Amino acid sequence: MRITQLSGLPRxxxxxxxxxxxxxxxxxxxxxxxxxxxxxxxxLKQRLAAMVETMPAFPESVHQVMTMSADINxxxxxxxxxxxxxxxxxxxxxxxxxxxxxxxxxxxxxxxxALVYLGMNTVKNLAVSIATVDTLPRQSIPExxxxxxxxxxxxxxxxxxxxxxxxxxxxxxxxxxVGGLLHDFGKAVLVQFEPTTYASVIQEARARMLPLNxxxxxxxxxxxxxxxxxxxxxxQLPEELVxxxxxxxxxxxxxxxxxxxxxxxxxxxxxxxxxDNGDPCIGDFSEAEKNxxxxxxSDVVNNLKNLEAEVSSLLNTVNV
Numbered sequence: 157m158r159i160t161q162l163s164g165l166p167r168x169x170x171x172x173x174x175x176x177x178x179x180x181x182x183x184x185x186x187x188x189x190x191x192x193x194x195x196x197x198x199x200l201k202q203r204l205a206a207m208v209e210t211m212p213a214f215p216e217s218v219h220q221v222m223t224m225s226a227d228i229n230x231x232x233x234x235x236x237x238x239x240x241x242x243x244x245x246x247x248x249x250x251x252x253x254x255x256x257x258x259x260x261x262x263x264x265x266x267x268x269x270a271l272v273y274l275g276m277n278t279v280k281n282l283a284v285s286i287a288t289v290d291t292l293p294r295q296s297i298p299e300x301x302x303x304x305x306x307x308x309x310x311x312x313x314x315x316x317x318x319x320x321x322x323x324x325x326x327x328x329x330x331x332x333x334v335g336g337l338l339h340d341f342g343k344a345v346l347v348q349f350e351p352t353t354y355a356s357v358i359q360e361a362r363a364r365m366l367p368l369n370x371x372x373x374x375x376x377x378x379x380x381x382x383x384x385x386x387x388x389x390x391x392q393l394p395e396e397l398v399x400x401x402x403x404x405x406x407x408x409x410x411x412x413x414x415x416x417x418x419x420x421x422x423x424x425x426x427x428x429x430x431x432d433n434g435d436p437c438i439g440d441f442s443e444a445e446k447n448x449x450x451x452x453x454s455d456v457v458n459n460l461k462n463l464e465a466e467v468s469s470l471l472n473t474v475n476v
Contacts, residue, residue, distance in 0.1 A: 245286060255472075292341075306431070308433045340433050
């Protein structure tokens with residue numbers, strides 16, 4: 157019996173034999189092949205879990221900011237004191253606050269003034285965003301350049317914040333900005349630690365014109381969204397944010413507003429071709445997204461004529 161691999165069809169085997177194959181033998185072959193693939197997926201999951209732990213940790217100052225801002229009794233002065241102990245973080249927050257993205261009427265010269273103008277939650281999320289960008293791997297693969305990935309992430313963050321404020325009427329959309337920024341971060345982990353494997357996954361998704369998360373599941377046994385959620389958990393980020401990262405690829409009526417807005421923002425950015433997240437399929441808003449947002453993809457795209465310029469400004473700001 158000769159066993160060959162069918163070209164273009166991964167893990168599909170063609171059996172060529174001079175005589176009929178006994179059903180029991182064939183069943184055993186199929187079982188062993190499936191077991192081998194499952195074991196490979198389990199090994200990859202274990203490797204990724206270990207690798208996530210080696211990703212750069214959030215700065216201690218950011219963890220303190222997150223903990224303090226969650227406390228309703230937290231004093232703004234205490235929060236300012238923690239941020240200002242980290243001069244690099246302070247510089248980057250002030251640069252972002254004074255960027256065209258916030259369009260404040262006057263220059264902000266201190267973290268204290270930033271708190272007055274933007275509020276505690278926004279400053280907290282600025283700290284989280286800056287820490288996230290700082291941990292972004294510098295390594296790229298031809299199939300997914302990190303500069304294009306960052307563009308996609310920032311654009312998704314901007315659109316998610318727009319949907320929060322203008323569509324869902326959320327008073328402070330900064331949590332949505334952070335959700336959009338982090339939604340695909342699992343792909344950065346895979347690029348850093350499994351570059352050859354993940355490159356082939358993206359290539360296959362493009363060749364077959366299938367959603368990237370579907371091919372990830374077939375080839376890896378888990379999605380980049382799950383890897384991103386693992387990273388968010390290791391960073392001790394809020395549970396709602398972890399759920400958003402994990403669930404934005406498969407929204408339902410039970411999904412949170414945050415998850416639905418980030419999922420919709422991701423689709424908007426792909427349709428506008430801003431940056432790249434490796435996924436060849438644009439898709440459309442799910443029924444859950446349309447029902448919650450009460451609008452369609454084209455409606456949002458038509459209202460975001462200045463998005464490209466806004467993202468360019470953000471890129472210049474965060475790449476300190």
